[in-house]
Amino acid sequence: MKINGRDKWRMYLAMKKNKKLSKYLVDTKRWSKENFDLMLSKYKSIVVKPNKGLKARDIYFIAEKEKGYEIQIYDRKYFFIKREEVYSFMKSKIRQATYIIQKRISMAKIDGRPFDIRVIIQRKSLSSPWTATAYKIRVAKEGRMVTNASKGGTILTYKVAMNMCNIPNHIKKNLLAHIKEVSILASKTLGPYYHNQRLFGIDIGIKEDGSLHIFEINRRPLLKGFSKLQQKRIRRFIRRK
Incomplete structure (x- = not known):
């Protein structure tokens, strides 16, 4: 192959x-609603990035917090109360591109x-x-x-x-x-x-x-x-x- x-x-x-x-x-899945829920539930902190990305462009760090969720890309941070809101935000950014989800390593x-x-x-x-x-x-x-x-x-x-x-x-x-x-x-x-x-x-x-x-x-x-x-x-x- x-x-x-x-x-x-x-x-x-x-x-x-x-x-x-x-x-x-690092545990990795292809981007999908099912895999997003699975990985975030399992690890509480994940990384979502382009499958064919270069130079760390468009890499999102998503973490479950005490009262909601935080998304960070570069210096910008976004906060959401519900997981569904996080998914909708990411879906609007990803659109038709191919992304992967990884467990975030400390x-x-x-x-x-x-x-x-x-x-x-x-x-x-x-x-x-x-x-x-x-x-x-x-x-x-x-x-x-x-x-x-x-x-x-x-x-x-x-x-x-x-x-x-x-x-x-x-x-x-x-x-x-x-x-x-x-x-x-x-x-x-x-x-x-x-x-x-x-x-x-x-x-x-x-x-x-x-x-x-x-x-x-x-x-x-x-x-x-x-x-x-x-x-x-x-x-x-x-x-x-």
Whole structure:
């Protein structure tokens, strides 16, 4: 089977077939009234985003509160008393587009702001092993949920981020090796679905307890935000055939 383009739902289904990888996936459903009610009832806090979205555009964070519901997109927040009102609001925004619903993960933080990690995984040829060639930490802008630099996020090196974050020191010891291992496993799993694919950008959320959660996979990740040395290494792999 081949996956056409940026299809997060099909990527999720493909990765879910791998039992070793499935435990790192964030529970995901296609957008529908039934799935909206199911996911919000089950998790109380969910993320609704375009199935083929780019650069964290149009991502909605929905949470059940003590007296109603809150929706946040970028810096804007909306409050509703009834769940039906939340659904009607989202339906008016989504219209005919294809969206997915994910469980919201409570991520580790730096200065109270959530962060995640982008890992670049490459192979020199289609028969070569996958290798982690670069990684960067992305910290959300204060008051926002998304970490992308295009939405005000801050880029940090892994070392600096680990010195600043709220993950306990004993967990940090083997964390990077685990992140690379999971990223390579995801690339190995998705590789056969994309002919001639030699590069992936893996976005992984990290909880305070060190558990890892794959948010999504990018087929053409931007190099912006990586160090000059990392960019040089990435391009060296790209040039190899």
